[in-house]
């Protein structure tokens with residue numbers, strides 16, 4: 280069963296979320312109000328665990344009779360969309376568990392669209408040769424580097440400094456990927472039961488890390504244009520989280536990038552909150568706009584931000600190399616949580632950071648444009664923003680059928696992740712993430728399969744069945 284978070288929604292805010300519902304006011308029925316609230320919960324606009332306003336206030340704000348509101352809530356309770364407890368009030372919930380689709384490995388012959396991960400940069404083997412020449416001297420050591428190989432730490436520090444965030448090698452720790460780094464940070468800075476402020480939607484594996492650390496997610500919904508900073512501020516002030524996690528650069532899955540003014544405001548909010556905040560920069564390098572990059576968030580709240588990054592998307596996921604950049608004291612604490620990353624891959628990373636990512640960006644930008652074109656041609660009822668970077672499109676479906684769509688697509692050989700996996704408690708059934716990191720022929724196959732699957736789910740009006748889709 281879902282438990283309440285301390286996030287709450289006021290009566291007027293809830294009425295605003297219901298949009299035009301209240302326009303017809305008292306002429307509407309309890310069943311209709313229940314249906315409208317259910318959609319908000321399934322879509323994720325009303326985060327699971329959010330405490331609802333008292334019935335009387337809600338009825339007054341709608342406006343509708345208290346009996347109608349009561350009957351609607353009873354119906355939602357009976358269906359598992361609302362839970363109530365004496366003394367705690369009522370909160371949004373979901374019946375049962377959202378299936379954990381998209382975890383593990385795809386079956387044989389199934390194309391992997393669950394991961395947004397491209398092939399390695401073409402110069403990987405050249406960097407490999409250069410790293411090989413530097414490797415033998417490590418054969419005289421134990422090979423354990425709790426902080427990382429000095430030259431790699433220095434190279435990462437330089438990279439941060441060049442981005443406008445002065446960094447010493449002592450502020451860097453090399454880790455086996457950003458995801459492992461996140462779990463290690465949770466291990467040091469939280470205790471089971473503590474709250475972690477996160478975006479809704481957020482990176483699915485980060486949500487699993489929150490769950491594994493037995494933290495309680497405090498989900499702040501993103502808006503159509505990005506971060507709801509007043510809501511972040513309120514959550515920090517009223518819900519007392521122990522830590523936060525944010526992806527400000529081409530957020531996974533929405534693709535939003537936090538603007539410079541929002542960064543300044545976010546920095547001010549963090550400085551007031553005084554809790555450690557993890558900033559995940561894993562896809563920061565995959566920027567296809569050519570515009571000047573905004574400053575790293577750590578430059579705006581230096582004492583609090585713990586930045587994690589990775590070579591997984593910029594260079595290759597198979598390296599399993601990432602890093603942490605923070606104050607020295609943080610790095611020293613984190614170094615005690617593991618025995619270090621593989622030497623050879625660290626040397627390789629130092630070589631790779633010298634390479635030019637221009638071609639990689641160009642290739643991925645073309646793939647993004649190809650997926651945009653394919654979806655517009657074959658799934659015209661879907662809507663999405665074209666992100667300036669990152670690796671996926673976050674698509675809004677005409678109906679809340681994400682899980683069903685994923686199940687259908689898997690049957691036809693394409694493995695996707697339903698929207699619910701990007702929500703702290705599921706929901707988000709109206710959304711699906713479609714990565715564009717794959718090669719063009721795989722993008723075509725993916726769209727062919729999802730268009731056919733949508734056609735089956737929606738009764739096919741106007742959509743041609745596979746295999747005759749006009750995908751070119």
Ligand SMILES: Cc1ncc(COP(=O)(O)O)c(C=O)c1O
Pocket residue numbers: 395455456457458459482526531559561562588589590591596599600601
């Ligand atoms: C935002 C974000 N953080 C972290 C990761 C995982 O990084 P790593 O492979 O370094 O563990 C991903 C991969 O999809 C990601 O999108």
